[in-house]
Amino acid sequence: MTAPVLTIHDLHLSYPARGATGTVHAVRGVSMEVGAGEVVALVGESGCGKSSLARAVLQLRRPDAGRIVLEAPDGPLPLHELTGNALRHARRWMQVVFQDPYASLDPRMSVGDAVAEPLRAFGLARGAESRKRVAKLLEQVGLGSAVASRFPHELSGGQRQRVGIARALAPEPRIVLLDEAVSALDVSLRAQVLNLLLDLRRDLDLAMLFITHDLAVVRAIADRVAVMYLGELVEVGFRDTLLRSPRHPYTRALLDAVPVPDPARQAGRTLVALGGEPPSQESVPRGCGFANRCPLAEERCFSERPRLRPVDGTAVSCHLA
Amino acid sequence: MSRRETKPLNRAPHRTFAARFLVLVGVVAVLVPLLPLAAPSEVRLEEKLAPPSFGTLWRDGFEPDRIRDPGPLSRVLIDARIAVFGDGQLGPLLGTDALGRCLLSRLAWGARLSLAVGLVASAISLIIGVLWGAVAGYSGGRVDDIMMRIVDILYALPLMFIVIFVVALLRGFRNEHPELETNQIIVLFAVIGATSWLTMARIVRGQVLSLRGTEFMDAARAAGSTNLSILRRHVLPNVTPIVLVTLTLTIPRVMLFEAFLSFLGLGVEAPDVSWGVLARQGFDALTAVHVSAWLILFPGLAFASTLLAMNVLGDRLRDATDPRLRGDRR
Ligand SMILES: Nc1ncnc2c1ncn2[C@@H]1O[C@H](COP(=O)(O)OP(=O)(O)OP(=O)(O)O)[C@@H](O)[C@H]1O
Ligand code: SF4
Numbered sequence A: 001m002t003a004p005v006l007t008i009h010d011l012h013l014s015y016p017a018r019g020a021t022g023t024v025h026a027v028r029g030v031s032m033e034v035g036a037g038e039v040v041a042l043v044g045e046s047g048c049g050k051s052s053l054a055r056a057v058l059q060l061r062r063p064d065a066g067r068i069v070l071e072a073p074d075g076p077l078p079l080h081e082l083t084g085n086a087l088r089h090a091r092r093w094m095q096v097v098f099q100d101p102y103a104s105l106d107p108r109m110s111v112g113d114a115v116a117e118p119l120r121a122f123g124l125a126r127g128a129e130s131r132k133r134v135a136k137l138l139e140q141v142g143l144g145s146a147v148a149s150r151f152p153h154e155l156s157g158g159q160r161q162r163v164g165i166a167r168a169l170a171p172e173p174r175i176v177l178l179d180e181a182v183s184a185l186d187v188s189l190r191a192q193v194l195n196l197l198l199d200l201r202r203d204l205d206l207a208m209l210f211i212t213h214d215l216a217v218v219r220a221i222a223d224r225v226a227v228m229y230l231g232e233l234v235e236v237g238f239r240d241t242l243l244r245s246p247r248h249p250y251t252r253a254l255l256d257a258v259p260v261p262d263p264a265r266q267a268g269r270t271l272v273a274l275g276g277e278p279p280s281q282e283s284v285p286r287g288c289g290f291a292n293r294c295p296l297a298e299e300r301c302f303s304e305r306p307r308l309r310p311v312d313g314t315a316v317s318c319h320l321a
Numbered sequence B: 001m002s003r004r005e006t007k008p009l010n011r012a013p014h015r016t017f018a019a020r021f022l023v024l025v026g027v028v029a030v031l032v033p034l035l036p037l038a039a040p041s042e043v044r045l046e047e048k049l050a051p052p053s054f055g056t057l058w059r060d061g062f063e064p065d066r067i068r069d070p071g072p073l074s075r076v077l078i079d080a081r082i083a084v085f086g087d088g089q090l091g092p093l094l095g096t097d098a099l100g101r102c103l104l105s106r107l108a109w110g111a112r113l114s115l116a117v118g119l120v121a122s123a124i125s126l127i128i129g130v131l132w133g134a135v136a137g138y139s140g141g142r143v144d145d146i147m148m149r150i151v152d153i154l155y156a157l158p159l160m161f162i163v164i165f166v167v168a169l170l171r172g173f174r175n176e177h178p179e180l181e182t183n184q185i186i187v188l189f190a191v192i193g194a195t196s197w198l199t200m201a202r203i204v205r206g207q208v209l210s211l212r213g214t215e216f217m218d219a220a221r222a223a224g225s226t227n228l229s230i231l232r233r234h235v236l237p238n239v240t241p242i243v244l245v246t247l248t249l250t251i252p253r254v255m256l257f258e259a260f261l262s263f264l265g266l267g268v269e270a271p272d273v274s275w276g277v278l279a280r281q282g283f284d285a286l287t288a289v290h291v292s293a294w295l296i297l298f299p300g301l302a303f304a305s306t307l308l309a310m311n312v313l314g315d316r317l318r319d320a321t322d323p324r325l326r327g328d329r330r
């Protein structure tokens, strides 16, 4: 792997719990790296902390602890230490596509202005030059430059997602965090947008942290896969290894051992998980977070917390792996 | 396509009408000195309490000296008026008051002060109120606490007592120093300045606070926008509609406050004229034997229709600033 463009070390993020006095531990000690031009897929069931992880990495919500280092063209930037203008400028190199295409666009800002916002804010282009680049970006994501004068309420969910992608790509970052960024696109559009992203990765060495539920997307685009459960990474490995021989019981459950005979259906299969509920994030168990649902759980799983450790080239956090 | 979409302007004729009416009132207020009206303090005791009539449409006898303290602009306008109309003037079409002064002329001159009060209040609401609320809501935490506490304190002031107290002080001071020519109107404007922006600040702050939690604010920060440009490009446009609505509530409230104070003799004082002063004088002219209804009716009508037009227009402005309500796209 080339030098990591993003290094996350022991990241913790919690929210004050609603109503009561406790805290929600949304991210619990995540460490990972994303290499230049590398695509890492982050998977895990709803509420496990994927979006929170992205937020903390971007310092949109200050993490409780943890180091985030972003490799910018003129040297490494320790995001967790930066504030004010330094942080603002650092963000140019790491962009984000938010999960909710409805909430993440200002209803009173035209699409063109929204895509131009990072260009203006980072001082990259203004006026006619900016309009030209906006038109090109909009065309790249398959929207056509005419939508520039439209407002978000006039667009479909899928169109908004593409506006979000165009906007994230505008300042030519080194890494993009994509939070379910293609979930509302139909199959052909999704392929088009994924191909665009892969082209950019080839041409500009664009790295991606790709949060998704869709196995087909993981297959199409990921180099490595990170599996998250209850705020922790439970397995991180190369795509093919991980998909072919998952080590962690949770990953196995996610991938669902039973093969689907029809390849088309196999491709469209999403990561739907097993029965039962994950424990509350307000009272995280002492041992393995997965123990109450794990078919293999034994005594020490409830008392001793497993750590992420290498097993045959994959990192797994399970006593029995 | 429905007819509604092809003719968006005809959707609400009352709004167009309201806009035209307000423009008319505004233009009259600014250009009164140019109009061939009697001087507002031209006394004709022999004509006192004459009811509205078209008996005398036009007559001579304009007395420019009867216009008190015209500013430089008014002086120019008065000169222009004399050049055009000579000393001709309209007769007392809307009747006269207890001193025989022309009500039509006094209504037109009164619009100046009444509207000026509304204008000052909206300027203060817009500048101080919006900024105050936006900064408090956007900063949050202690800054917000302190700023909103100040607003609470100003809110809690017993305004009427303060006005009465200050006016009393001022009158005492004026008796001792008549040479300083202090004008009671200062008190009115000071009170308006201190209080007219409070509601605006509160409402804007609440709106900004709720905007702060939305994802597009995070998106704007991720896109590298500074706090200032987030305020300017995301916060302000999103509070504009509510600002306009608040404004259309604030202006009438403040204008009513002026009228109320003037009616009680605590605001604008004779010989200055405002609609509140006119209403007061109409009220004073009421006696058991003689009811000069026009002296109350016309100032009241002018006031009520102006306030109504402002409300109607407020709705229109709000709709116009919301891209979701603009029907002319696609
Ligand atoms: N602003 C917040 N305040 C309090 N709790 C929050 C907040 N945002 C998220 N949470 C909680 O943190 C946990 C992780 O949420 P997060 O949005 O990161 O999940 P996710 O993995 O992105 O889920 P999904 O796949 O549904 O988007 C959840 O339990 C959620 O309820
Ligand atoms: S540590 Fe134990 S409970 Fe946790 S996943 Fe492994 S086997 Fe299951």
Ligand SMILES: [Mg+2]
Binding pocket: A050, A051, A052, A099, A179
């Ligand atoms: Mg999420």
